[in-house]
Amino acid sequence: MRLLTLSRDLTRRKAREREALFVAEGVRAVAELLDSSLDVVGMLCGPQLAGTERGRALVAAAQGKGIEISEVSEREFASAAGTDSPQGVLAVGRIPERTLEPLRARPKLRLVVLDSVQDPGNVGTIVRTAMALGADATLALPGTVDVWNAKVVRSAMGAVFHHHAMTASWEELRLFLESEGIELWAADRGGDSPASLSAPSRLAVALGNEGSGLSEPIRASATRTVTIPMNPAAESLNVAVAAGILLAGLRG
């Protein structure tokens, strides 16, 4: 019963930050968590999980790793689940301690900076994209959805377990960029096309809110604005698609 209460509690960001724990939900996310190096505190299973082969394999894998498994009713499971049609499995994992320190003094560096990106699906897809395209870290500034939100974890398809995704304050990031001499480029209107630019070996690229774009301090600190050339009749690109195009175009 303790794991059920804990899982419910961890739907709130405050609880995740206090406990340094998060929830991965669904067969795929849990399987990826078990395969990662992260510490798994326990697994919560509803009766529907035993109905599928993948579900049974997952339980066996968790048992093999000595992970505590708590079985609950379908109704209890639903009370902790974030999805409409839960697959009957979630795992509680320990949030790894990640700081900016290991990113210092790298000869090549690509950082993705998220400034109030609010949709969990977008943030998860950006983390997945950043990992796939070889970025070193994704830094979520205040106003951005928590990278350990269950929906972010799900749409990142396991990438958040491996990629250096973390929350950072703007002050902390600003000092880091300054002391390391790393340029910050802003993805915004009215700038240069990535194809026309030669990117420095160490670079941070900032992407803004889905509706209102980048905030003033980030805009003001950027040494350059990059703009993906677009059909003038189109309003905008999805922020995760924009992140992919910029990371691919600014590989350096």
Add this chain to the structure above:
Amino acid sequence: MRLLTLSRDLTRRKAREREALFVAEGVRAVAELLDSSLDVVGMLCGPQLAGTERGRALVAAAQGKGIEISEVSEREFASAAGTDSPQGVLAVGRIPERTLEPLRARPKLRLVVLDSVQDPGNVGTIVRTAMALGADATLALPGTVDVWNAKVVRSAMGAVFHHHAMTASWEELRLFLESEGIELWAADRGGDSPASLSAPSRLAVALGNEGSGLSEPIRASATRTVTIPMNPAAESLNVAVAAGILLAGLRG
């Protein structure tokens, strides 16, 4: 009452194809539909719509255009709505007739081919991306979610009203590409990086299913395989992100 029954009916693809009508739901999608050149058959409003300024402005805009407005109860509206928290507005629009014919003999051409792409959010985001990056059309092959599905319409953010998105059979597309001498490139593993290629002025790029990739006939017909270089530890990119990177990288 007729519009309510019709809207409910149009949640099924068969009904949309028979009636050549579709549903746009939510304030933003309806506003974009009213601003487009598409024919609007009627608008269905729940009582909650009048509670917001944007909602009232939308009703006034529809009245100004002489569009039939049908007011229903919140419960009736919910029975036709595809979202969990409906904003109380949907419009029924006429599906424009789109064929491959106007795409013939263009000196420059970029076609996006979707081969069993199943998530409506992905297909909508691809249509939005294709329009923004200047592609001429998006062709949804059988097995791909209908481009007039309400979730596709919503995530395309209005782009499906303007961009030449349409369903096509593989046979029809194959004959078109052959007769026009247009190359088909396949987005798949084990091919060349877009950065290493010089794209022909007329090109079709095929993207496959989220899990299983491209089907055999498409693979076999492609003259080249393009692969976005990825971190080997990463499993894959989201298909809409991949579409954006390829369209941006193969502008030609």
